């Protein structure tokens with residue numbers, strides 16, 4: 001019996017060979033993927049686009065990287081990047097198409113939806129109310145919005161809403177398009193009546209859509225004039241500072257909005273080869289149970305706003321007009337960058353409040369209820385550790401398809417990136433954006449060493 005079990009020389013040869021063969025096949029496979037990602041894709045998708053706009057001569061290399069994004073095939077349609085350094089505009093570049101189907105070029109006046117980057121604008125409105133002494137972060141929401149104080153939400157604070165701790169990433173009721181439109185009173189009523197999915201403050205889970213109405217309800221109650229978030233932002237921030245930024249597109253401005261396209265499967269594969277962390281991100285999404293918070297939040301309360309739907313919803317002008325402080329901010333990169341440059345240079349809020357905004361209120365390790373990965377949050381922003389200075393943070397907010405707002409108060413730097421050729425990833429996993437951020441730091445370090 002023993003002799004029979006002993007592997008023959010042939011079997012050893014065979015298994016060795018199969019080991020060699022499989023290693024060889026794997027290497028061929030990896031090499032093919034790399035040829036596909038780094039040679040074939042740039043040939044297929046890459047193109048030389050004339051780059052428009054302004055760049056400070058010292059930052060010329062940022063323009064080169066922006067141009068390379070198109071040449072390497074990372075920009076399907078159009079894009080706009082703006083950088084403020086020490087409160088001065090040093091980059092405002094745009095290129096490509098605002099609408100590829102109509103071959104309409106991106107111009108100085110093109111606007112793009114900010115998607116979730118809008119949440120930073122909403123956070124700023126709350127900060128302005130705090131600055132004016134009309135609101136405290138630790139106050140219960142119900143102090144400003146009486147109807148909200150029911151169903152276990154009596155003690156939910158403004159800070160918890162801004163930290164996505166309110167337990168309302170989805171609600172049991174659906175909010176129809178009709179109810180979401182205009183003043184959205186019925187949407188607000190349903191949010192105020194909802195029962196939280198967890199004890200408010202006991203956990204954090206990203207609220208992709210409802211965050212907008214939560215902030216709207218708080219602003220209406222705290223503002224002595226009772227204005228909506230949209231109107232408050234327009235009259236207290238955009239107009240006085242001359243900024244072309246709205247929450248919800250006005251009907252007569254719809255023609256300026258960029259038209260979105262979504263990534264192809266080829267681009268997904270290219271991006272995963274380029275940065276395998278993306279595979280982890282995709283798996284974190286698709287391996288979650290159908291009852292997971294993230295899937296519930298795409299279905300409720302607004303199933304028609306699911307960005308993963310077979311037809312991307314936000315090309316619909318009806319959705320672009322919604323006054324939703326979580327998704328429908330609309331602007332160009334320059335004006336959003338200018339706004340937050342003013343903020344960190346104390347032109348909008350007082351210095352002690354800006355100091356407070358530059359640190360997260362939630363930075364302990366936790367399982368994030370919606371995206372699982374713990375995100376540092378606070379005041380309506382997301383935070384990252386500062387790239388060089390310990391115990392300091394950068395902040396801002398990513399948006400769907402790689403829209404991005406990046407704020408580094410230490411360096412006095414704001415970077416905003418917008419594009420309508422939606423990307424597979426957001427934040428630093430989105431290579432064409434990451435490349436612009438790292439190049440900006442490289443130039444700034446060089447300047448500071450001279």
Ligand SMILES: *[C@@H]1O[C@H](CO)[C@@H](O)[C@H](O)[C@H]1NC(C)=O
Pocket residue numbers: 152153154155
């Ligand atoms: C709110 O706080 C009060 C006072 O601490 C407490 O009595 C009440 O049970 C709390 N309500 C909820 C829903 O947590």
Ligand SMILES: *[C@@H]1O[C@H](CO)[C@@H](O)[C@H](O)[C@H]1NC(C)=O
Pocket residue numbers: 130131350351352353356
């Ligand atoms: C600055 O903002 C804080 C809120 O963080 C407020 O308490 C304070 O009164 C403000 N100071 C000035 C000078 O406006």
